[in-house]
Amino acid sequence: MSRFSEPQDPKFQELNASLSFDRRLWPHDVEQSRAHAAMLAAQGIISADERDELLRGLATVASELEEGSFPFAPDDEDIHMAVERRLTEIVGRVGGKLHTARSRNDQVATDVALFTRAQAGATVELIEALMRTLLVAADRHIDWPMPGYTHLQRAQPVYLSHHLLAYVWMLERDRARFRFTADQTQSLPLGAGALAGVNFATDRGQVAQSLGFGGVAPNSIDAVSNRDFVLDFLGAAATCATHLSRLGNELVLWSSQEFGFVTLSDAWSSGSSIMPQKKNPDAAELLRAKAPRIVGHLTALHGVMHALPLTYNKDMQEDKEHLFDTVDTLHLCLHAARGMLAGASFDRDRMARAASDELIAATDLADLLVRRGVPFRECHGIVAGLVREAVDSGRALSDFSPAELAAHSEHLDGEVAEVLAQRSWLESKVSEGGTALPRVREQLEAARALLA
Ligand code: ARG
Numbered sequence: 001m002s003r004f005s006e007p008q009d010p011k012f013q014e015l016n017a018s019l020s021f022d023r024r025l026w027p028h029d030v031e032q033s034r035a036h037a038a039m040l041a042a043q044g045i046i047s048a049d050e051r052d053e054l055l056r057g058l059a060t061v062a063s064e065l066e067e068g069s070f071p072f073a074p075d076d077e078d079i080h081m082a083v084e085r086r087l088t089e090i091v092g093r094v095g096g097k098l099h100t101a102r103s104r105n106d107q108v109a110t111d112v113a114l115f116t117r118a119q120a121g122a123t124v125e126l127i128e129a130l131m132r133t134l135l136v137a138a139d140r141h142i143d144w145p146m147p148g149y150t151h152l153q154r155a156q157p158v159y160l161s162h163h164l165l166a167y168v169w170m171l172e173r174d175r176a177r178f179r180f181t182a183d184q185t186q187s188l189p190l191g192a193g194a195l196a197g198v199n200f201a202t203d204r205g206q207v208a209q210s211l212g213f214g215g216v217a218p219n220s221i222d223a224v225s226n227r228d229f230v231l232d233f234l235g236a237a238a239t240c241a242t243h244l245s246r247l248g249n250e251l252v253l254w255s256s257q258e259f260g261f262v263t264l265s266d267a268w269s270s271g272s273s274i275m276p277q278k279k280n281p282d283a284a285e286l287l288r289a290k291a292p293r294i295v296g297h298l299t300a301l302h303g304v305m306h307a308l309p310l311t312y313n314k315d316m317q318e319d320k321e322h323l324f325d326t327v328d329t330l331h332l333c334l335h336a337a338r339g340m341l342a343g344a345s346f347d348r349d350r351m352a353r354a355a356s357d358e359l360i361a362a363t364d365l366a367d368l369l370v371r372r373g374v375p376f377r378e379c380h381g382i383v384a385g386l387v388r389e390a391v392d393s394g395r396a397l398s399d400f401s402p403a404e405l406a407a408h409s410e411h412l413d414g415e416v417a418e419v420l421a422q423r424s425w426l427e428s429k430v431s432e433g434g435t436a437l438p439r440v441r442e443q444l445e446a447a448r449a450l451l452a
Contacts, residue, residue, distance in 0.1 A: 043202060165440070233327075364424070365419055
């Protein structure tokens with residue numbers, strides 16, 4: 001019997017169905033059904049024989065889904081209904097007992113929580129793999145000078161290791177966000193029923209324990225309404241992808257002939273269909289372009305959840321495609337970032353030359369005057385005048401005679417030559433977190449300890 005006297009419009013079915021994408025939740029759906037059946041029997045809600053029949057049928061369902069022989073039916077609206085329908089075909093009427101004390105509302109929230117937790121863990125592992133690759137690259141290029149930039153203008157020289165380590169700290173924060181996301185999936189929704197709880201003396205704690213939840217959601221209304229953990233995942237992913245987009249763009253710039261700092265491996269480059277000489281950093285460009293797609297998923301789900309009355313609304317079915325595409329896109333980007341960095345070869349000379357422009361030492365010259373007691377703001381002006389004269393006359397600062405220097409300030413004496421000696425610009429940055437080599441080594445150790 002059905003409540004309805006008319007069949008569904010095929011276009012409504014197309015709009016309403018989620019099977020095409022939510023089928024990937026099946027391992028979690030089967031796992032949850034096993035735990036639910038075991039609990040129903042333990043509580044005397046179904047018999048032990050019925051439980052065994054359900055478990056036998058679920059095993060067949062799982063192997064059919066695993067090997068791709070599961071017979072999906074045209075009327076299967078979502079993975080939950082498909083599994084129950086097939087289970088009932090296999091074990092007969094008892095299959096209909098599996099849904100005792102359960103609703104698709106608490107069922108889907110539980111599946112999505114399990115999925116999100118598993119994917120947060122997988123993302124943490126991919127982030128750690130990328131961090132390790134960055135640590136190896138930082139170690140290998142520990143004392144390779146390069147220009148540090150602000151406004152994409154050469155600003156102050158740094159070591160390449162220091163620059164690469166910046167990404168390690170960004171990824172460390174990403175890792176923390178994904179761990180937080182996993183924590184947010186720790187309350188079991190199952191047992192909330194449709195929204196108000198169920199008419200049976202279930203043991204939610206048992207189900208929580210067998211599915212690896214830390215506890216049970218204390219409010220059945222919140223349990224089926226909550227998708228915060230999906231928003232948390234998307235938020236963490238949006239920030240992480242944004243970090244990778246910055247890495248991607250640096251690789252695009254650095255691999256251009258204009259910079260010439262890095263050559264990407266052939267495995268991560270492509271050619272042009274018309275210009276035979278081209279080697280394009282497509283993977284790095286795509287790292288740049290994938291981030292807004294993930295940010296879009298986050299924005300879209302915020303839109304779905306915005307002002308949505310409690311509890312379950314079909315709108316929430318829209319959580320999945322945003323989540324799934326985010327997982328797939330981010331994981332691909334993390335693999336690509338790692339692959340590109342592992343195969344990148346940096347050009348020590350090109351970077352050193354770009355970092356050896358004396359004007360880059362302007363701040364160090366100003367600091368020399370500071371050490372002589374001149375207030376920094378005045379030093380800034382004195383050195384700006386010097387730089388202007390150098391630029392106007394097309395000369396290097398080291399070409400200035402002692403008299404020319406002294407004309408700008410009596411303190412610009414013999415020590416100027418020392419300041420202009422290139423290593424000193426880097427090695428003078430002795431503050432904690434700075435680019436002086438002992439500080440970078442210290443930082444590298446601290447970064448390694450994150451993964452120990
Ligand atoms: N496919 C649905 C979803 O993903 C499952 C929950 C349906 N519940 C309902 N009462 N219609 O959200």
